Amino acid sequence: MMEENNSEINVDELMHTIREEVVKRQVYSQQINSESNLDTSKLKLSISYIETFLKNAESRSSLRIKWPDKLNRFPFNLSAKFQKLILKALNFIFKDQREVNFNIINSLRESVVLNHQLIGQIATLKAQADNRIQSLDERVVTIDTSIQGIENSLNAIDTLINSWLTGIQKDLDTLNMRVQGIDEHLSIVYARMAKLNEHLITTESRIVTVDTRIQEINERYIRNDSYLKNDLMQQKRLITLFLEEAKKCLPEPFSQEQLQTFVNEDTHFLDVFYAAFEDQFRGSRKEILERLKVYLPLIEEAKVGTAESPILDVGCGRGEWLELLEESGYTSRGLDINKVMVEQSRSRGFEVIEADVMVYLQSLPDRSLGMVTGFHIIEHLTFPTLMKFFTEVVRILKPGGLAIFETPNPENVLASSCNFYFDPTHQHPLPSSMIKFILEMQGLQQVKVINLHPYPEAYKVIGSEIAERFNDYFYGPQDYAVVGYKL
Template sequence: MIEANNSKIDVNVLMQKVQEEVAKRRDFNPIEAAVSSLSTINTASISHAEAQLSVAETFSEVPTKFPDKFNRFPFTILKPLQKLALKVYGFLFKKQRVVNSSLAQALKVSLDLNQRLSQQVVTLQAQLHKLADQVDSIDRQTADTSISMDERFSTVDNHLAATDERFSAVDGRFSTVDGRLTAMDQKLSSTNEYYVRNESYIKDDLTQQKRLITLFLEEARKRLPEPFEQEQLQTFENEGKHLLDAFYVAFEDHFRGSYQDISDRLKVYLPLLEQAKLDTANFPILDIGCGRGEWLELLQQSGYTATGLDINRVMLDRCRSRGLEVVEADVIAYLKSLPSQSLSAITGFHIIEHLPVIELLTLFQEILRVLKSGGLIIMETPNPQNVLVGSNNFYMDPTHLNPLPGPLTKFMLENAGYQAVEIMNLNAYADSFKVSGSEIADRFNDYFYGPQDYAVIGYKP
């Protein structure tokens, strides 16, 4: 009906536009819609759409009269029928008018929304332009700042490089100074140790000299103006044997090794005592030539009862200062004073090489007598099978008499009556001294860098 009355309005076109608008709103993207609207919506198209809607609203109303051309003759004759025709027309197309009116209203609302969207898009576009200008300004500032910061960083990096070079130079100087201080510290430590040893030696030597002088004056006061008797001369001679006590202690401190080093080496013998199951509470251990007391203290810490024997008074004083039980006496004389089978073990470390053969054989016999059945003897001595020991190191001690090869010492014990006699090789040179490469090298290592000491071990039947 609308088509019949107004050829300018195409309902199908309007419906298609409504459907397209609905589809657009369903997949609405603000930025894309804004850009699209800017390119399609303008003032002229909006005015044209408003005119079309006005026409559509006019023709959607119920007509109250026929057009003016029907008011002329002969149509005036049918005027009563015109009113009836209008009523019939209004009744027949009532629903169509409602549809047309709804479509017109929908398009009007759509047009209004488009106008608002267009205004918002224009506003957004202005804001976007403003933001773009700000971004450009920021980009320019950032670029300028980046160049400036790069220059500054380059300058700082150059300063840091120069500072690092200075620190490297200073560090090198500090390293040099530290090396010199380390060398000076080592020299001071060595000097201090040297003076401590000398002080100890001088102090011990002066003590012995004072004792000898006092004894001499006392004996001289008793006998003067009469001559000395033989007994008094023997006393002087015995005291003369102690003239080297302080010297020998200083010698031991310098060449034998520190107290802790010797104590660590002697721990190798503790398992032998455990295996022998010694009853030291009733049958104590005697250590002849106890020296500084390393072995005695180790025995004490391990729960054994032991006594040390020595003739060096300085050594004995050191042992007593550690709370160790020691006796000053000649070894042969002391053993002869003990009852038979009174000791569970007798030890001696670097003692037998100081004795003549006759005294050594007598020593082994007396030890066998005072040991209880199953008692243990341990004697350690330098190993002359090591060429360096047998040709040089052995003679470093001026009180040594003769080196004793292991087979010889073992034979002496077996000949004296000991059983299960064995030799334990000890204290080989570190591997860093040894050479490698052939069987000859291995033999060379055995003879030159092999065990420096050995112990002969035996049991009383």
């Protein structure tokens, strides 16, 4: 039996196998005929022998009524009466044996009759077998003819397939050569593309480097330009005021009021310096925006920042917190005394008021704000001013409003002993427990301290308990925020 997954069939071998099978069947049928004839003749001869034996046995097993001729000689030539007597005695003695013999003979006769019947049936079967064999021979001849036709068809198909495969092989060879040529061309293209990609990567890296440098130069130029413009404006304003006041008093000396005007303007002498200082040491605008996002959930929880409960950011500086509040959809405004920073914030579209913090807070009505914030502002105030500041904050907050103030953490040794004094306008480090106590004394409730901005893990020392304590003191939170609510 051929499997379905045979990919190739040998037609010649298949035809040869079929022919051999046909010849074998023909020879086998002839052998059967000859053997059946031989067996039948032998069987008839055996039955003839058996019938002869039965006739002889029947004659010998019949009842003895005559004295054998061979026994009429001396000394067996007895009288007729004595012979009859002996015969009767013998017949009586062998009566049972005679019956047995008759039974056996009858059985054998029936067996002969059965054998004759069997011979007849064998002859019938042989005739039927001959007919079937003849029919089979005819079918074999028909099959052989059909196979010959199939063989001729297969040979024609094989020739056609070989011709077709030859054409396909030629086409495949041609296609393979074309593909090989395309592959070689693609290899060259890929090599060129790889070189071009390397060149593009190098060029892109250079462009990024140049772009970064240009951006840095541009930012530096913008800052310097802003500083110079503001400084020139301040100088121009001072000169204008000086000339105006000089005109008023000349040739008389300056009055006390005129001198106070110059003194007030003198307080803004360091505005440009402090704006540049903030840009250098405060951190980039992006970093500050990212840090301030920690306070947004507190605003959402308190439900402030609406038109009825606006937010005031004291010492708003460059306006990062105002920008984040505006992006989050809250109503807010800023307050600062530095003219340069006020102009920078206003240029970004924020509402910023230029005024002294205490003067402005004292001008506000009671319960007028939803939240007051100050990031790195309270460390700039003297202690008496700080107390007055917190008093005003509690006064102007609405019930349910909150205050958030962030300042350097003096528990961090590096922050309190070094970094705090980067800013020459700082007064003193403010411990978190002290500020928490002051706010509670001023009337705020649920006051809590949030530690912020620890050093990265890479700075910390790995080791014993002493190392952990060292990390807390030197690389712990650099800032903290105190949060209180007005009930």
